[in-house]
Amino acid sequence: xxxxxxxxxxxxxxxxxxxxxxxxxxxxxxxxxxxxxxxxxxxxxxxxxxxxxxxxxxxxxxxxxxxxxxxxxxxxxxxxxxxxxxxxxxxxxxxxxxxxxxxxxxxxxxxxxxxxxxxxxxxxxxxxxxxxxxxxxx
Amino acid sequence: xxxxxxxxxxxxxxxxxxxxxxxxxxxxxxxxxxxxxxxxxxxxxxxxxxxxxxxxxxxxxxxxxxxxxxxxxxxxxxxxxxxxxxxxxxxxxxxxxxxxxxxxxxxxxxxxxxxxxxxxxxxxxxxxxxxxxxxxxxxxxxxxxxxxx
Numbered sequence: 001x002x003x004x005x006x007x008x009x010x011x012x013x014x015x016x017x018x019x020x021x022x023x024x025x026x027x028x029x030x031x032x033x034x035x036x037x038x039x040x041x042x043x044x045x046x047x048x049x050x051x052x053x054x055x056x057x058x059x060x061x062x063x064x065x066x067x068x069x070x071x072x073x074x075x076x077x078x079x080x081x082x083x084x085x086x087x088x089x090x091x092x093x094x095x096x097x098x099x100x101x102x103x104x105x106x107x108x109x110x111x112x113x114x115x116x117x118x119x120x121x122x123x124x125x126x127x128x129x130x131x132x133x134x135x136x137x138x
Numbered sequence: 139x140x141x142x143x144x145x146x147x148x149x150x151x152x153x154x155x156x157x158x159x160x161x162x163x164x165x166x167x168x169x170x171x172x173x174x175x176x177x178x179x180x181x182x183x184x185x186x187x188x189x190x191x192x193x194x195x196x197x198x199x200x201x202x203x204x205x206x207x208x209x210x211x212x213x214x215x216x217x218x219x220x221x222x223x224x225x226x227x228x229x230x231x232x233x234x235x236x237x238x239x240x241x242x243x244x245x246x247x248x249x250x251x252x253x254x255x256x257x258x259x260x261x262x263x264x265x266x267x268x269x270x271x272x273x274x275x276x277x278x279x280x281x282x283x284x285x286x287x
Contacts, residue, residue, distance in 0.1 A: 025170075028169075028170045029171065059197065059200040063171040063200065066197045070173075070195075077189060081230070082197075082229075082232075086224070086225055
C-alpha cells in the first residue's frame with residue numbers, strides 16, 4: 001500500500017532496495033539507453049583507462065534510486081524532482097543499496113509535498129550517490 | 139599554464155532534438171533496471187489510471203532529455219577533453235509524465251562553466267516539451283573534466 005500523506009513522518013525511512021550488479025546488467029542498460037561508452041561494456045578498455053574494469057552507468061544508478069522511491073509511492077507520476085551526485089563508481093559484483101529518508105512534509109497551493117534525502121552505497125559502505133534529494137507530490 | 143574552459147560559452151544553445159516515446163522502448167528501459175511498476179508495463183492498468191495510458195519511468199528522461207549532450211561533446215569550438223570527462227551530477231525536474239506516442243522536443247544549452255581545484259565543470263541544461271508545448275522535464279547535467287580541459 002502506498003503511504004498516505006497523513007501517515008508520513010519526518011525522519012521516516014522508505015524501504016531500502018539492494019541489488020547485486022553483474023556485467024550482463026550493464027550491457028542490458030547500454031542497449032536500453034543507447035549509451036555504449038566502452039567504460040561500461042568493455043572490461044579491457046576499463047582497465048586500460050585506469051578504472052580497474054567496467055563501471056555501471058551513473059544514470060542507471062539514478063534510475064534504480066528512482067525505482068526505490070516510486071516503489072514506495074507506487075505512482076511514478078508523483079516523483080517531481082530527483083538530483084544526485086555520482087560520487088563513486090558501482091561495479092559488476094558490487095551490491096548497491098538505495099535508501100531514502102523523509103526530511104520535510106508540507107502543503108503548498110493544495111499540493112501535498114514530501115521531501116527526502118536519498119542515496120546509494122555499496123557493500124563496503126562507499127557512498128555511490130551522494131547529495132541526493134527528491135520531492136514527491138501525493 | 140593549463141587551458142581552462144572559456145566562460146564565454148555560457149549561454150551557448152544547441153539545435154533542438156526530437157524523440158518519439160515508444161511503449162516498448164520505455165518498457166525496455168524499465169526492465170533494464172528491473173523496474174516492474176504496472177504504470178509502465180500493464181496496458182489495462184495504465185488505461186484505467188489517472189494518466190489514461192502507460193507512462194514512462196521518470197529516469198527515461200536520461201534518454202530523451204540528454205540526447206543533445208552529444209552535440210556539446212562534439213562541439214568543435216568547445217573542444218571538450220572527452221578522455222577526462224565524467225558525469226558528476228544530474229538533476230531532473232519532472233513537470234509532467236510522458237506517454238507512448240508523445241513527441242518530445244528538447245532544447246539544450248550551456249548554463250555554467252567554472253573551475254574548482256584542478257577540475258573544470260560544465261553544466262548543460264535541457265528543457266523538454268511535449269507535442270502540446272507543455273514543459274515535461276528539465277534536466278541539469280554537470281560534467282567534470284578531471285585535471286581541467
